[in-house]
Every structure is written in C-alpha cells, then in structure tokens.
Amino acid sequence: MRPTYTIGFLEVDSYHQVLVRSMVSRAAASLSATWDIAETPKADVVIHGPRAAAKNASGRLNVRLCGQGEISNNPQDLPAPLRLSALLEMLKRAEADFVNTVGVSKAPQIQAAPQAPPVIHETAARTGMLILGETILKSLASQKPGIIKVLCRDREALWIDLRRRAFAAPYALNEMPEDADAIRLEIIAVSADTASPVPTPGTSLDRLLWHVGLRAGAGKPAPWVNPAKRYKLKYWPNFSELPHSITHMNLVARFGSEALTADDASLRCGVDIATVINTMNALTLMGLLNENNGVEIRRLQTVTQPEQVSRVGGLIGRFKSKFGW
Amino acid sequence: MAEHVILIAGPMGAGKTTAIQSLSEIPVVSTEAANTDRATANKATTTVALDYGEITLDGVEKVRLYGVPGQRRFDYMWRILEERALGLILLINNDGQDPVGDMLELIKDFSALQERGGVVIGVTRSDVQEYPHTSQYVDSIREVYPHITAPVFSVDARNRDHMLITLTALLFNIQAQSEAPMEDVA
Incomplete structure (x- = not known):
C-alpha cells in the first residue's frame, strides 16, 4: 500500500510554498509515497525558511531552505534557487528513512497533521x-x-x-x-x-x-x-x-x-x-x-495558479530590489 | 526577456498619460490628437490610440505600461490588450460627471481582470473636487461586487510615489487572490 506523508512549512515565504507544491505535484510519479501539503508547520517533513529558528523543529525530518546567494555545506539544506532535483532527492531520502523507522505496512495513511496548539498571545500594556x-x-x-x-x-x-x-x-x-x-x-x-x-x-x-x-x-x-x-x-x-x-x-x-x-x-x-x-x-x-463571524469557510479546492503566483511573486521581489523597499 | 503588461484605463481626462509619464523610465510614446470633445474633458489633446511606457527590472525584465484610450468607441482595443495583461490600474477623475458610475462601468468592462484581483482604482483630481470621497467608491464596489476587495486610493497621477503605491498594491492583490483557497459561504 502506498503510504502518505505530509510536508509543512515554517517561516517559508508564499512563493516558495507554492513552488514546492508545484514541484511535488510534478514529481509525484517518481516518488513511492503520496506527499500532501499540510496546513500547519507540524508534518512529516518540515521545510524551514532561511531565518526560521532551529529550536522550532517539529517534523520527523527538518530541512532548511537556503537564502538567496547562501552557500551551505550542510547536506540537509535545500540549496537556493530551489531545484526539482534537490527536492526530489530529499523526499526520496525521507521515504527511505520513514520506511526504516516504521515499516511500510505501518506507515501512516493520510495523516492530517496534528493541529498546532493554540498560541497564547499576551495582552498589551495600557499605554x-x-x-x-x-x-x-x-x-x-x-x-x-x-x-x-x-x-x-x-x-x-x-x-x-x-x-x-x-x-x-x-x-x-x-x-x-x-x-x-x-x-x-x-x-x-x-x-x-x-x-x-x-x-x-x-x-x-x-x-x-x-x-x-x-x-x-x-x-x-x-x-x-x-x-x-x-x-x-x-x-x-x-x-x-x-x-x-x-x-x-x-x-x-x-x-x-x-x-x-x-x-x-x-x-x-x-x-x-x-x-x-x-x-x-x-x-x-x-x-x-x-x-469573520457566522461565515463558514470550506476549503473546497485550492485555486492556486502556481505560474501566476511565481510570476507575480518574482515580480514583487524584483520591484523590492529596484526601489529598495 | 520576461514581459508583464499593465494597462492603465479610465475616462478621458483622468490622467492616464500623466500616470505613465510618472512611472515610465523611457520617454512615453503617445498618440495624441486634437480633442474634439471639449465637453467631456476640457483639454487640447487626447490619446487616440495608445500611450506606452516601460519599467525595466534587473536589466532584462520589462513591465510594459499601456494607456488605453478613454473613449468607448475604442473598446475593441481594450479586449485585445486585456488578454495579455497582468493587471489594470483604473484611473477615475473625481471631477467627472459621474465618476462612481464610470468606475463601475469600467470594472464591468474589465471583468476578467477584476475576477482575479487584477484591478486597482486610483481616484485623481480629488484636490479639485472633494466629493465623492474615496469611501463612496469603496461602498459602491462592495454593493455591486461584494466578493472583491479592490484597492481604492486617492492619487495624483503626477506623483511617482502615488503611482508606485498603486502598482505595488495591484501586484500584491493579484498574488494574494491567486493563492487564496476558494471560499464557499454557507
């Protein structure tokens, strides 16, 4: 039976989240497990943004996305710019690790990532x-x-x-x-x-x-x-x-x-x-x-259009560089 | 070379040519001719085909700015350009005869862009005519198109910062809308 695992993100910008989603979908045939994108950062594989704190590691496998221009010697890191081959290699490594840990027959079926505990926000001082x-x-x-x-x-x-x-x-x-x-x-x-x-x-x-x-x-x-x-x-x-x-x-x-x-x-x-x-x-x-009281939001389907998102996301990034925002 | 097309539309006299001049890094290519409709906009010339300007990013990527003529008899050109466009800056002159009505009409005309968050409204000439206030534009959009949250800003088309704010809001809105999950109101 084909196991299913989840990918979560911690402090990863939306452009890279969409890019990963799109790459996972393209690589599906090359993988032996089904990979779902989790709605929370708690997942089997958690991809951390370049500045995410390592202490917040919450996945069975935690990998870090390198920042633009960063050279890393850590084989666990995903190099920038993110390439399909690097992501695919990481997911295959995770599949092998998970099978060794729990065995295929015990691998989790679609496991919705556990809900993150509610964050308690302190209230403001009376300024x-x-x-x-x-x-x-x-x-x-x-x-x-x-x-x-x-x-x-x-x-x-x-x-x-x-x-x-x-x-x-x-x-x-x-x-x-x-x-x-x-x-x-x-x-x-x-x-x-x-x-x-x-x-x-x-x-x-x-x-x-x-x-x-x-x-x-x-x-x-x-x-x-x-x-x-x-x-x-x-x-x-x-x-x-x-x-x-x-x-x-x-x-x-x-x-x-x-x-x-x-x-x-x-x-x-x-x-x-x-x-x-x-x-x-x-x-x-x-x-x-x-x-948003009284309005039920059902996530019927994701209408994300990766091409459009990466196109606009990249454009915003280049505007930021040009105008020094 | 990557290219992105941004349209700038609006009634005659809303400041489309000026807005492109504020944003463009090249001398704007204009097709101005004598204005024979002085009742609608009291200016000597008006755009009869297209205005064109450019912003170059990273030396190789271009944002192409097209100002489309305000007169409805040219609306066949809107259709051609809309197919290629990433988004639309809709400029509305506050001293027009029915500026809110003009805005609603034009949003309808560019409905394909509007549906994907690709429309931002810049209200010009509010220094000349204080009312309607921008809140009235917002209220009318919410009434007619309750599912969209189009940004509405008061702008001076001569002010580059204002036009950049408008363009940036347009890009963020398109990005956010294209990443949002579909909502079903039960």
Whole structure:
C-alpha cells in the first residue's frame, strides 16, 4: 500500500510554498509515497525558511531552505534557487528513512497533521496610545460620537471630531508621547449645534487611527483584537495618505483575499507575529478588519495558479530590489 | 526577456498619460490628437490610440505600461490588450460627471481582470473636487461586487510615489487572490 506523508512549512515565504507544491505535484510519479501539503508547520517533513529558528523543529525530518546567494555545506539544506532535483532527492531520502523507522505496512495513511496548539498571545500594556484607541472606539460606538481633546505634556491640544471623522494636530503625530502618564483625554459632549474645534476640512481620522493602532499594543494584541479569531478585510486603507511599509501592503492584500488568524497571516506572509498584530490592531481600530463571524469557510479546492503566483511573486521581489523597499 | 503588461484605463481626462509619464523610465510614446470633445474633458489633446511606457527590472525584465484610450468607441482595443495583461490600474477623475458610475462601468468592462484581483482604482483630481470621497467608491464596489476587495486610493497621477503605491498594491492583490483557497459561504 502506498503510504502518505505530509510536508509543512515554517517561516517559508508564499512563493516558495507554492513552488514546492508545484514541484511535488510534478514529481509525484517518481516518488513511492503520496506527499500532501499540510496546513500547519507540524508534518512529516518540515521545510524551514532561511531565518526560521532551529529550536522550532517539529517534523520527523527538518530541512532548511537556503537564502538567496547562501552557500551551505550542510547536506540537509535545500540549496537556493530551489531545484526539482534537490527536492526530489530529499523526499526520496525521507521515504527511505520513514520506511526504516516504521515499516511500510505501518506507515501512516493520510495523516492530517496534528493541529498546532493554540498560541497564547499576551495582552498589551495600557499605554497612552491604547487608552486613546479604546476611547475613540467607545465614542464611535456610542449613539452620539463626540469630540475628544487630547492633552500631551507641554503641547497644545490635539482635537478629534468624531462626527466629521477628522482631527487637527498642532504637531507631527510621531511627536506624540506613547506612555499613559503623558496623555490626558477629555471627552466633550456635543449637541447638534456644537461648533467643531477642528478647522475644515481637517485631517482624516483614518490617519490618526492608523498611527495609534500601529503603536497601541507594541506587538501585543489590543483589547479590540482577538488574534486567535479569523479576520477578513472589508476594504483597503487609502495607502496614498498613510505612512506604510511594503509589509503592511502584503498583509492587507492577504486579509483581503481570505479570513486569517494572526498566526495564519504571519505564516502566509513570512512576517513576524508582532508586525502582524500591530497591523491588525490598526486595521481593526479603523474598522477595516472584521471578525469573520457566522461565515463558514470550506476549503473546497485550492485555486492556486502556481505560474501566476511565481510570476507575480518574482515580480514583487524584483520591484523590492529596484526601489529598495 | 520576461514581459508583464499593465494597462492603465479610465475616462478621458483622468490622467492616464500623466500616470505613465510618472512611472515610465523611457520617454512615453503617445498618440495624441486634437480633442474634439471639449465637453467631456476640457483639454487640447487626447490619446487616440495608445500611450506606452516601460519599467525595466534587473536589466532584462520589462513591465510594459499601456494607456488605453478613454473613449468607448475604442473598446475593441481594450479586449485585445486585456488578454495579455497582468493587471489594470483604473484611473477615475473625481471631477467627472459621474465618476462612481464610470468606475463601475469600467470594472464591468474589465471583468476578467477584476475576477482575479487584477484591478486597482486610483481616484485623481480629488484636490479639485472633494466629493465623492474615496469611501463612496469603496461602498459602491462592495454593493455591486461584494466578493472583491479592490484597492481604492486617492492619487495624483503626477506623483511617482502615488503611482508606485498603486502598482505595488495591484501586484500584491493579484498574488494574494491567486493563492487564496476558494471560499464557499454557507
């Protein structure tokens, strides 16, 4: 009986994940076992990205993908660029090892990789940014969103008018202190004829929410984010008006295409979890990322188009090099 | 040599030629002629065939930028180019007569690209005309095409950074959509 084994990835970028998937499919006839791609990094063979920590080895066989231009003397490493022959050789070696360990008749049938234990994320400390974020959210959720006056040490007041989703800051946002003691908030009740302290047109509230959200948790989930839940993007932020990195754009695109937990997004984009959570804190505060409640997602089939993915993935990489992103 | 085709479309006066000039590393090849439709866009000339520009990557790989004419009588050219295109930057001038309607119409015209995440919208001239706000474009897309999350940015076609943001978002969106598992909403 043909045994079935699984391949998992740890901190491998999506381009290489798709490349491996495509190569495994092409090499199927040359192998004596069936190889499935696992949804978690726990699998029979775990391929580690160039920067994945060795201590996180969780496979029966752990192999490492070399970085671009890296020369390795370790025969366990997969050289870069990844070639079908190298992958095939590694899988044949794994098949031989596994048979020697358990015998063909005891080799596992389709073994879904065991679910990774849930990751417990620490909650964020109550910084000034976090308190400001919470205050804005509460006011926006109330019947009458009002005006918030933000007083920072030795600074003129920053005014937020939630009715107009605008704010006015007499200083650059990155000069705003982040510790709780340095910020004092005053919530001002408004009536229909209360004049706005924010001159027209003011600055879009999204800019402030993005700034506050990215800093509110300092790598930990803010109270308005549950990183274990799946989130889906409602719509893209207006990146032409927000200071951002290429990583933010990558994460937004991923959350736009499927509902993901923080760990899923980290794995999919090859981005550290703190950056993922900071981005989720910001997007959720802006109302752009929603919990995927009540929507059942069935993985009917993978619609991955390896040619398209490798073409675009490679193109993004070359744009990064050219423009120094 | 590897080549990738990016289309830039939109109504007359949206800034397609300018956007290509911002992105291109070669002098843009334009086919401008006197504008006989001053009611739609008050400018002296307009593109009657194609605008063309290039970005070269790694010395051997080219991104070919084609600006397609905004007038609907040239839409047979859209079909020809769409087949070869990786993605589309749709520029919409906010001071047009019905900019949101124009956008929805053009998304429909390029539905094959749209279905694979290959459309990004750049709203131009919002400094001239403040409304509709970008959120209104987003809301209309969500209403008509609830399954897509097309990026919508306010852009100045003269600003290279803005145009690069738009192009990068397009590439990331295509990549993410093509890797995503198919969803079935129960």
